[in-house]
Amino acid sequence: MINNLYKNLHAEGLISEESLEKIRQKEEKPLLFSVHWEIKTLLYVGVMLLTAGLGTLIYENIDSIGHQFVLLLIALICLGCFAYCFKNALPFSTQKVSSPNAYFDYILLLGCITFITFVGYLQFEYKVFGINYGMATFIPMLVLFFIAYYFDHLGILSIAIANLALWMGVSVTPKQLLIDNDYNSGTIIYTYLLLGVLLITGAWLTRTFNFKKHFNFSYQHYGIHVTYIVLLAGYFHYYDSAIAIAFMLGILFLSAFIYNEAIKDKSFYFLLLVILYSYIAVSSLVIRLFIQAEDAVAVYLLLFYFIGSGIGLVFLLINLNKKLKTA
Amino acid sequence: MIIYNKTWLANMRLQAVIKKDLLRGYITANEFKSITEKYPVGFYTPNLFVRVGLIILTFIIVSFADGLISLVFAATGAVETFGWFFFLGLINYIALELIVKNNNHFRSGVDDALLFISGCLFATGFVMLLFRLNYTMNYIVLAGIIFLLCLYLSIRFADMLTSVLCCISFFAFIFFGWVRVIPAGLATAPFVMMMVSGGVYWLSRINSKKEKFINYDNCFVIIQVISLLTLYAAGNYYVIQTLSSEMAAQTGPVPFAALFWTWTILLPFVYIASGIQKKDVVLLRTGLLLIAAAALTFRNYYHVLPVDVxxxxxxxxxxxxxxxxxxxxxxxxxxxxxxxxxxxxxxxxxxxxxxxxxxxFTHTPQPPANEGVKFGGGDFGGGGSSGGF
Known part of the structure; x- marks a missing residue:
């Protein structure tokens, strides 16, 4: 029973006899219904509920169970997970390594989360690192980076990057960047700047040395968001002083760099980020210019600027898309 | 009725099918190329990121352009009337038709944004018109008008978002209409809603397979999701109790409680079972999602175990x-x-x-600021972020 579609295509001479035969064989096989997505989602939900439940359970009953027992339990879960992972992992390679089975990734995730909990617990209850909070986040970070690279797990790489940010005293996911933090201090701005540059450098190194090349995305994603947001924040923080120019120049250099990389990588996502963030920067400069004019005409000019620049960017985006596709 | 070139839509489906065959190695690259040349698609459909960018930019352009026009005519006083919104909506709609017809945009972002904006402007115009007519919000008429508006846009553009709104406003229209017109409306509303949403689901299921409606495939999927959710909500105990206390100030248990509780708990499993039996992704995933709803409803009334356990x-x-x-x-x-x-x-x-x-997972513990905190870590909450489609 072969589809009419292929018969027609064959009759028109568009499909060879050989390909038709291949398709015929495929059609004879029963169509499988994949529940892969459902299973993955349930696994994720299960791990999340279990860790959340255990976390609160311990939190509520800390007085009756005793710290040693709790620590032991967490350590056992953690060790169990890692033992399984070390035993079953495929050999290390500098390229992408796929996980040996579907639940491997989740067991690793569970192990990492229990590990972070374990270290946090140790520090809180027994002050293992004393008041040296830096060490308390530095060591988990190193371990997480090692695990992410060794077992090739993108989710854990993201957690490790977040831990790097935490170690530097800031947070990294775009949501928290926008919600939790105020940029009203110079030190925070420079810390973020350092973090962003570190991440973008990390992405560049990953690509250049072809070491776990697929990790590039995570570094680049967080790096670009952090750097652009902090450069814009810095510009507004130092709005009235001359340093503001430096931040604008920073945006210019960053845009040029990321633009080239995005064209080379053919990455539409990063290209879009460059365009949108640069547009915000340019528009803030234009608004600043017009506001100084203090004239009713300036309002009209501003409206025309947004309409014109918007239309211009639409064409730019469409053309860049064509360019990337044909390149 | 549909604005897009039907031959191209058919070719697009064909190309999607043979693209899979190409990726799986059933046909050769040369065959793929000759087929795509024989059956071309002339739409402008960029990838997802370009689409998102174009949506954002179109929103910027349109809002500033509309602002500019309004500013120019602000002195005349016409801007505050409902007619002004119809006028702006009409301009946007014409722009949409032109972009789609002349530039062959198809889900490019520009058409998505224009469709959304013109729909919203028309809806705002109608709200202002109704307000002007009798100074109170008339939900029945409003729901009816939005239903017709979205129905037209869905038929014309086969857009998923307008189909969702169309479906929701239709259910709202039935609900408000029934409650208003029938004396014992609120008490019987759950059963009416069950029948209506069940009917909509059934209709969209049998029609989605018809050759005639093949261009509306996406719309039918989303209508099935919405009607399945409504079917569940119609008999959900929490929904019924909240609505009856809000709309009729009835507190305490709801009549036919046993029936509604059975509905609340069992329906998700019925969905899943029939999803497995029919190999239907929509039923299966909706059922999985609704198990969470059933669990939350149950917990809202009965606290059998503490949360952590x-x-x-x-x-x-x-x-x-x-x-x-x-x-x-x-x-x-x-x-x-x-x-x-x-x-x-x-x-x-x-x-x-x-x-x-x-x-x-990255709400990682901050260094504890003071000793009043019992335990710094363990906050891995933020659930529900993975349940989306």
Whole structure:
């Protein structure tokens, strides 16, 4: 029973006899219904509920169970997970390594989360690192980076990057960047700047040395968001002083760099980020210019600027898309 | 009725099918090329990121352009009337038609944004018109008008978002109409809504297979989701109790409580069972999602166990069930497999999963600021972020 579609295509001479035969064989096989997505989602939900439940359970009953027992339990879960992972992992390679089975990734995730909990617990209850909070986040970070690279797990790489940010005293996911933090201090701005540059450098190194090349995305994603947001924040923080120019120049250099990389990588996502963030920067400069004019005409000019620049960017985006596709 | 070139839409479906065959190696690259040349698609449909960018830019352009026009005419006083919104909506709609007809945009972002904006402007115009007519919000008429508006836009553009709004406003129209017109409306409304949403689901299921409606495939899927959700909500105990206390100030238990509780708990499982039986993704995933709704409803009224114990038990049970399913399906059985389908998926390029993990698991403990905190860590909350479609 072969589809009419292929018969027609064959009759028109568009499909060879050989390909038709291949398709015929495929059609004879029963169509499988994949529940892969459902299973993955349930696994994720299960791990999340279990860790959340255990976390609160311990939190509520800390007085009756005793710290040693709790620590032991967490350590056992953690060790169990890692033992399984070390035993079953495929050999290390500098390229992408796929996980040996579907639940491997989740067991690793569970192990990492229990590990972070374990270290946090140790520090809180027994002050293992004393008041040296830096060490308390530095060591988990190193371990997480090692695990992410060794077992090739993108989710854990993201957690490790977040831990790097935490170690530097800031947070990294775009949501928290926008919600939790105020940029009203110079030190925070420079810390973020350092973090962003570190991440973008990390992405560049990953690509250049072809070491776990697929990790590039995570570094680049967080790096670009952090750097652009902090450069814009810095510009507004130092709005009235001359340093503001430096931040604008920073945006210019960053845009040029990321633009080239995005064209080379053919990455539409990063290209879009460059365009949108640069547009915000340019528009803030234009608004600043017009506001100084203090004239009713300036309002009209501003409206025309947004309409014109918007239309211009639409064409730019469409053309860049064509360019990337044909390149 | 549909604005897009039907031949191109058909060619697009054909190309999607043979693209899969190409990726799986059933046909050669040369054959693929000759087929796409024979059956061309002339639409401008860029990739997802360009689409998002174009949506944002179109929003900027349109809002400033509309602002400019309004500013020019502000002195005349015409801007404050409902007619002004119809006028702006009409301009946007004409722009949309021109872009789609002359530039062959198809889900390019520009048409998405224009469709959304013109729909919103028309809806605002109608709200102002109704307000002007009788100074109170008339939900029945409003729902009816939005239904007709979205129905037209859905038929013309086969857009999923307008189909969702169309479906919701239709259900709202029936609900408000029934409550207003029938004396014992509120008490019987659940049963009416059940019948109506069930009917809509049935209709969209039988019609989605028809050759005639093949261009509206996406719309039918989303209508099925919405009507399944409404069917569940119509009999959900919490929804009924909240509505009856809000609209009729009835507190306390609801009549036919046993029936509604059965509905609340059992319907998700019915969905899942029939989803498995019919191999229907929509039923299966809606059912899975609604189990969470059933659990939350139950917890809202009966506190059998403390939250932490419940979470731990549910988490362990879910992991156990998943493990059992994976063991069972190691070799595909009864046409089911736990392996990934061979189709490449665009979202995989964005590495969505790693981003979700980062959002939910990285509320890592901050160094404790004072000794009043009992325990710094363990906050892995933020659930529900993975339940979306």
């Amino acid at each position: 419940t979470l731990t038990i549910i988490g362990a049970v879910i992991l156990g069930i998943v493990y059992a399913i994976m063991k069972y399906l190691k070799i595909p059985k009864h046409g089911f497999t736990s392996a990934e389908t061979e189709d490449g998926h665009l979202m995989d390029h964005l590495k969505i999963e790693s981003l979700i993990i980062a959002e939910t």
